[in-house]
Amino acid sequence: MPPPGQDPRWETMGLVHDYLAAEFPLINKTLSLAKVNTYGLIYEWTGTNSSLKPYILAAHQDVVPVNPETVSTWTHPPYSGFFDGESIWGRGASDDKASLTAIMLTLETLIQKDWTPERTIVLAFGFDEEASGIYGAKYLGKALEETYGRDAFAFIVDEGGGFKDVYETIFATPGVAEKGHADIKLEVTSPGGHSSVPPVHTTIGYLASLITEFEKNPYPVELARDTVPYDNLVCMAAHSRDIPRSLKRAIFRSGHSNAALHRFEKDFVLQDKFYSSLVGTTQAVDIISGGVKSNALPESAFAIINHRINTLSFVNETAARDTQTITSLAESLGLTLKAFGEDVIPESFYATSHCSSQSSSTSSSKGHIELSLAFNHELEPAPRTPTSGKESKPWDFLSGTIKATYYSHRAQGIKTETTATDGDNVDFDPRNVDGNTDTKYYWNLTRHIFRYNHKNAAYGSEIATGVHTVNENIPLDHYLEIIRFFTTLNNECR
Ligand SMILES: [Zn+2]
Structure with missing residues (x-):
């Protein structure tokens, strides 16, 4: 508006x-x-x-x-x-x-x-x-x-x-x-053409693999003392009347033992979707778009990944992790990758790595991935x-x-x-x-x-x-x- x-x-x-x-x-x-x-x-x-x-x-x-x-x-x-x-x-x-x-x-x-x-x-x-x-x-x-x-x-x-x-x-x-937040745009482009002679993967196919890669690699959930979600637990243990004894004990122990803290993280935090979302950085692919006609290869396809950033992290840490998540897959798919303005896998990567002794063939990438911040409204976690x-x-x-x-x-x-x-x-x-x-x-x-x-x-x-x-x-x-x-x-x- x-x-x-x-x-x-x-x-x-x-x-x-x-x-x-x-x-x-x-x-x-x-x-x-x-x-x-x-x-x-x-x-x-x-x-x-x-x-x-x-x-x-x-x-x-x-x-x-x-x-x-x-x-x-x-x-x-x-x-x-x-x-x-x-x-x-x-x-x-x-x-x-x-x-x-x-x-x-x-x-x-x-x-x-x-x-x-x-x-x-x-x-x-x-x-x-x-x-x-x-x-x-x-x-x-x-x-x-x-x-x-x-x-x-x-x-x-x-x-x-x-x-x-x-x-x-x-x-x-x-x-x-x-928590902070960032919407990250994941876009794949590759040459179009008539769909009667398709390549093995269209941009939509590449995008699907990349999304799967994200979902296979959720952000780690690490419970830390001196954070609000942790304090909430301690408060619950101290005041709630119907909390199971074993849970109560586990919470109190985690206050002074790192081993107990990690055990608690594994046994309780990771088992509770609501709670683990509160603790960790989350990711959710919320928007997808690509293709215009059933007989035309889609020249581009994109998805938006919504992140809620945990209070001990930052927007640029989130961007860096997303880049890392897809880099080796991008490489194996033969795609170039530019992430947040930086050439992570440049075109030259394919030109040199495929330079064989027999020919000076101009091997090239099959398409391009671009990661960028979407909508211009990312926000760091509040102090x-x-x-x-x-x-x-x-x-x-x-x-x-x-x-x-x-x-x-x-x-x-x-x-x-x-x-x-x-x-x-x-x-x-x-x-x-x-x-x-x-x-x-x-x-x-x-x-x-x-x-x-x-x-x-x-x-x-x-x-x-x-x-x-x-x-x-x-x-x-x-x-x-x-x-x-x-x-x-x-x-x-x-
Ligand atoms: Zn209001």
Whole structure:
């Protein structure tokens, strides 16, 4: 989609701005507002103590579209914002207007009550998070770095994991790491011609062999301590009530013995598809294309391999491994190979290696393989937010805020689905999040990025809340608890 100003579809964002201006008059009077790339919003509420690093509360203004074919299946019209006495219904009710309006409502109320912040509060609202943030957060990230500087913020809270009541223990799951990703294009070209005189392999045949080679060589899954998936296991072993004893023991042993760690990797991690995907770099051939007519040899064929890169690796390491995976097969098939701009098997390879004594024959390759990064949207794994040790103060603050919010909300006697009401039973289970939020453009701003909505998952799965599908809704009580979270956070952050 072309940028704002060149495509009228962006103009609906103007309506969001009109709404915010009309509904939050005190914010508009008290905070400064900068618009970045037309629709990105940066509000600043300047604190009284300029020696304290400011913090960012982030959210996105956009939503995913409603599939027109599903409109009739919504209980209440998707853009109605209907409140039925219990829940608020509509696209964005959960993702991510709940956060955005909860932040705004919190600040509006604090101003009304003559509260002033000690630490500067910055709001950063992108407008195309659901389309990778290339016009919104990408520009906001740059603008924030220019205005405030590198590493200028104490922390950032953006959308992400929520909390859940599991057998009277509350697990809060803020995202503190993200895998990277890269789509790699694997293309084979060779001379075309009429299919009545075919070669042994067409480009499609070569491509099929290469894909098979990839699938025969999955990425190794290596469990490492000091990674989020490992910490999740330790957390599970420490807190889960129904974990088998043998598993629990194996996890604890792996903490101080490398042999036990590898045994655990083999016996448990590799056996669990979900878990091994979380730990390792994954590969999946997701797109294939080639050929135009049944009587014409396809001059080219390509596939796209999607990778989710493990948090200890890099994009270029992934590219290098993919190259290595197919190099010897390419050679045995008689194909030249160019990978990421570098000639790995040049044409001269065949010319020289086939130069026999009898002739000066011009032996040549049978075709060409090209590996390249597709779509221009590869992303390195995110730097991990510290959750222990000397640098964990922001994390400690966030977890304290979550706990305080949880208990004070229930102390009001408000009816909730959760059963835990007292005692020290909120556990923190920092997560690797799948899918990147707007914060992928904010890495330079702080090391302390929390992808967390204080959203109650007791309600059920994503399906029940309709995130990205029909019947998106949020119970009013859950929404109020989000407001309580932001209120607590602002109040306590000094
Ligand atoms: Zn979202």
